[in-house]
Amino acid sequence: MSSASLDRIVINRLRRSRKQRVLIAxxxxxxxxxxxxxxSYGQSLTPPGEVIRVLLGENVPGAAFTVGQLRLPRAVxxxxxxxxFGFGGVAFQVMLRNPLASPDIIGISSGASAAAVFAIVVLSxxxxxxxxxxxxxxxxxxxxVYGLSYRNGVSGTRLILVGIGVSxxxxxxxxxxxSQAPAWSLQEAVRWLTGSVNGAQLAQAAPxxxxxxxxGGVLLSRARDLEALRLGDDTAAxxxxxxxxxxxxxxxxxxxxxxxxxAVTGPIAFVAFLSGPIAARIVGSNGPxxxxxxxxxxxxVLAGDYAGQFLLPGRYPVGIVTGVxxxxxxxxxxxxxxxxxxxx
Amino acid sequence: MTxxxxxxxxxxxxxxxxxxxxxxLGALLxxxxxxxxxxxxxxxxxxxxxxxxxxxxDTIGRAAVTVRIPRTLLAVVAGAALGLSGAVMxxxxxxxxADPGILGVNMGASLAVVIGVAWFNITSxxxxxxxxxxxxxxxxxxxxxIGSLGxxxxxxxxxxxxxxxxxxxxxxxxxxxxxxxxxxAGGIRSWQIGGVGGATFERIMPxxxxxVIGFAISLLSxxxxxxxxxxxxxxxxxxxxxxxxxxxxxxxxxxxxGATTAICGPIGFVGLVVPHLCRxxxxxxxxxxxxxxxxxxxxxxxxADIFGRIVARPAELDVGIVTAxxxxxxxxxxxxxxxxxxx
Numbered sequence: 120m121s122s123a124s125l126d127r128i129v130i131n132r133l134r135r136s137r138k139q140r141v142l143i144a145x146x147x148x149x150x151x152x153x154x155x156x157x158x159s160y161g162q163s164l165t166p167p168g169e170v171i172r173v174l175l176g177e178n179v180p181g182a183a184f185t186v187g188q189l190r191l192p193r194a195v196x197x198x199x200x201x202x203x204f205g206f207g208g209v210a211f212q213v214m215l216r217n218p219l220a221s222p223d224i225i226g227i228s229s230g231a232s233a234a235a236v237f238a239i240v241v242l243s244x245x246x247x248x249x250x251x252x253x254x255x256x257x258x259x260x261x262x263x264v265y266g267l268s269y270r271n272g273v274s275g276t277r278l279i280l281v282g283i284g285v286s287x288x289x290x291x292x293x294x295x296x297x298s299q300a301p302a303w304s305l306q307e308a309v310r311w312l313t314g315s316v317n318g319a320q321l322a323q324a325a326p327x328x329x330x331x332x333x334x335g336g337v338l339l340s341r342a343r344d345l346e347a348l349r350l351g352d353d354t355a356a357x358x359x360x361x362x363x364x365x366x367x368x369x370x371x372x373x374x375x376x377x378x379x380x381x382a383v384t385g386p387i388a389f390v391a392f393l394s395g396p397i398a399a400r401i402v403g404s405n406g407p408x409x410x411x412x413x414x415x416x417x418x419x420v421l422a423g424d425y426a427g428q429f430l431l432p433g434r435y436p437v438g439i440v441t442g443v444x445x446x447x448x449x450x451x452x453x454x455x456x457x458x459x460x461x462x463x
Numbered sequence: 464m465t466x467x468x469x470x471x472x473x474x475x476x477x478x479x480x481x482x483x484x485x486x487x488l489g490a491l492l493x494x495x496x497x498x499x500x501x502x503x504x505x506x507x508x509x510x511x512x513x514x515x516x517x518x519x520x521d522t523i524g525r526a527a528v529t530v531r532i533p534r535t536l537l538a539v540v541a542g543a544a545l546g547l548s549g550a551v552m553x554x555x556x557x558x559x560x561a562d563p564g565i566l567g568v569n570m571g572a573s574l575a576v577v578i579g580v581a582w583f584n585i586t587s588x589x590x591x592x593x594x595x596x597x598x599x600x601x602x603x604x605x606x607x608x609i610g611s612l613g614x615x616x617x618x619x620x621x622x623x624x625x626x627x628x629x630x631x632x633x634x635x636x637x638x639x640x641x642x643x644x645x646x647x648a649g650g651i652r653s654w655q656i657g658g659v660g661g662a663t664f665e666r667i668m669p670x671x672x673x674x675v676i677g678f679a680i681s682l683l684s685x686x687x688x689x690x691x692x693x694x695x696x697x698x699x700x701x702x703x704x705x706x707x708x709x710x711x712x713x714x715x716x717x718x719x720x721g722a723t724t725a726i727c728g729p730i731g732f733v734g735l736v737v738p739h740l741c742r743x744x745x746x747x748x749x750x751x752x753x754x755x756x757x758x759x760x761x762x763x764x765x766x767a768d769i770f771g772r773i774v775a776r777p778a779e780l781d782v783g784i785v786t787a788x789x790x791x792x793x794x795x796x797x798x799x800x801x802x803x804x805x806x
Contacts, residue, residue, distance in 0.1 A: 219624075224631075267795055276620050277798055280560075283627045284795040287731070291787035294656055298778055313638060388635060433643025443639045446632030453621075453628050454609055 139406045146401075146414040150198065153421040157194040158186055161429060196319035196383060197420045197437070199327040201390060203380035205416020206331075207373035208391025209398060209409055210338055213349050214369050217275040218452060221392040222257075222377045225282025228386035229289035230260030231378035235385075236296045236311045247326045250382040254330075257378035260285060261370055314387030314438030316424050323383045330379035334372040335413070341368055342409055388438045389445025390419050396452075419444075481745050488758045492539070495765040499535040500528055503772045503779075537662035537726065538768045538782065539761040542733060544674055544723045546760015548716035549734020550741070550753055551681045554688035555712050556607075559739070559797055560623040563599075563720035564731025564790075567629035569657070571602020572724035574633045577640050588669035592725045596673070599721030602629065603713065623798075657730030658781035659768055666726055673722040678757070680715030685749040688712060692747065730783045732790020733760055733767075739797070 159170045169182040174191075177183075208221045222228050234256030238244040244252070264285050268278040293311050309315055338345075344365040347355040352362050377391060398411035420437055423444070427435035501507050511525050545563060552561040552568075563569045575598020579585040585594060606629050610622035634655060687708040690698040695705050723730070741755040764782060767789065771780035 280623060280798045281795050284791045287787050288791035291784040294784050295780055298780060435642060439639050442635030446635045449628045450632055453625055454612055
């Protein structure tokens with residue numbers, strides 16, 4: 120290879136990575152912009168100056184309540200949950216090499232949600248204990264789905280179908296638990312079946328952030344191995360990746376993130392499923408998909424919640440908005456997979 | 464599957480064993496119905512039941528009986544319709560995973576009714592039923608088209624996947640339509656999770672003609688389904704008009720599950736579980752399988768309803784929740800049993 124063409128490859132690579140960095144920066148800017156919008160403009164407009172003063176801890180009459188009590192917890196929880204769903208979802212999709220294998224389709228989110236409902240409604244627990252239970256249940260469900268679909272290796276489609284069956288069961292368990300609750304409340308039902316950030320509190324943010332930092336750090340440190348897994352288990356093994364260990368670590372980390380977010384907001388429909396493919400479309404499938412998907416997740420939840428509150432006729436919880444968005448995409452994906460014979 | 468499935472039609476009809484089994488199943492259904500009338504939040508004795516049947520409703524127990532009778536009737540009718548339509552769908556698609564719930568047909572009916580109520584102000588029972596049947600039909604065609612794209616036509620797995628996805632999609636849409644409308648939001652559960660509670664004779668009556676036609680079409684297509692089971696080429700070789708046979712049998716199944724969903728909401732997994740169990744009992748001959756699936760479906764739904772009333776006392780568990788809890792493991796078992804190459 121001549122040095123000229125080598126130079127060109129290097130230049131192209133640099134250019135691509137610069138472009139990707141710009142894209143990531145743009146995504147971050149979008150998240151910040153929607154966050155700012157969600158803080159300052161709701162039923163009424165709060166001037167940016169007042170918003171900043173509230174954020175700095177000053178007691179501004181009026182704004183301290185609308186911004187500090189109503190909008191800020193909502194927006195913060197939205198961002199954190201969105202990041203967790205996007206990040207965890209894309210890790211699963213890349214690892215299993217199938218966009219349908221996202222935690223919200225194969226039942227892991229429902230498992231975490233079922234545990235959270237059980238802990239809150241039946242055991243009357245609160246706080247971090249609920250998150251821990253949700254994580255344990257999410258891992259358990261992941262293990263069960265994996266085990267049930269194992270038969271001379273795990274085939275992607277069987278895993279997905281088993282997951283669909285498991286989540287049908289878990290959802291009826293959630294409905295059962297809620298029917299045992301003193302009063303069946305529609306709000307609660309919607310939260311634990313499709314996800315909502317109504318009634319979010321700032322106190323919930325700390326455990327969420329912690330889980331995000333710990334598990335996200337683990338995932339990022341394994342990003343290279345995850346990239347190798349995308350090429351197939353055998354290739355990854357040949358490249359020196361210890362496949363089964365990597366897989367266990369990734370599952371634990373991704374489930375940890377998804378479950379701790381689910382324990383707060385419920386399984387916000389399709390965010391984990393949508394973020395990965397959208398991110399791949401934006402930064403290219405060999406770009407920094409993990410980070411991009413996490414940011415897309417945050418955009419989806421923030422924008423979905425904002426749209427559900429103010430832009431649509433009537434007020435919808437965020438899970439409904441993302442559910443309606445995601446459902447047609449799910450069908451498109453299946454149509455495409457069928458056409459190229461991917462799911463047969 | 465069993466030795467009996469290879470018998471010639473003449474000897475199969477004369478097989479006393481199957482007739483006895485069908486009678487046994489019928490007796491089981493009667494027992495379950497009686498239990499369903501007696502058991503609930505408040506148990507009622509025989510004396511009160513006979514008094515209530517005679518029209519005396521002075522005590523709470525007797526009043527409870529008059530509420531439970533239409534409910535039991537609805538469970539019988541709905542279960543029979545779902546079991547039969549599941550058996551027909553499995554025959555038409557030659558797919559062990561077919562079920563009006565899994566293929567998204569029930570959810571399609573549900574969505575159609577919700578849209579009709581929200582935007583077109585439908586109120587009469589007939590309008591409900593027609594809308595539901597229309598929705599069920601559209602959903603069935605839609606799912607079948609998605610599932611048969613690509614190579615290998617409609618494999619079980621592709622159909623199930625397409626159906627599950629469509630089901631998820633429709634159920635999000637149902638919530639989205641219902642939630643902002645306070646007037647119908649109270650009924651949101653009944654369009655997400657099917658149940659037979661709160662049934663009255665006035666609500667059941669209008670749907671009966673549709674169900675009768677559905678039962679007739681489905682039961683009469685047994686012979687066609689037997690030919691289809693041999694594969695399209697062989698069926699055509701035997702002189703069967705394959706596409707027509709499929710369309711007619713599907714119409715029967717769609718009438719059944721659409722009309723059922725119009726009064727009960729989407730109830731899943733009955734149509735999946737029942738035909739599989741019945742095949743163990745009578746083999747794969749549809750002329751026996753279909754009547755068995757009808758009776759067994761009724762048994763299953765009545766039993767599920769009783770279970771739902773006992774387990775959550777004093778509240779009740781919608782029968783759709785119970786069937787999902789029972790049916791989903793069954794679904795997983797079938798998925799597991801399939802060899803990868805077949806999928």
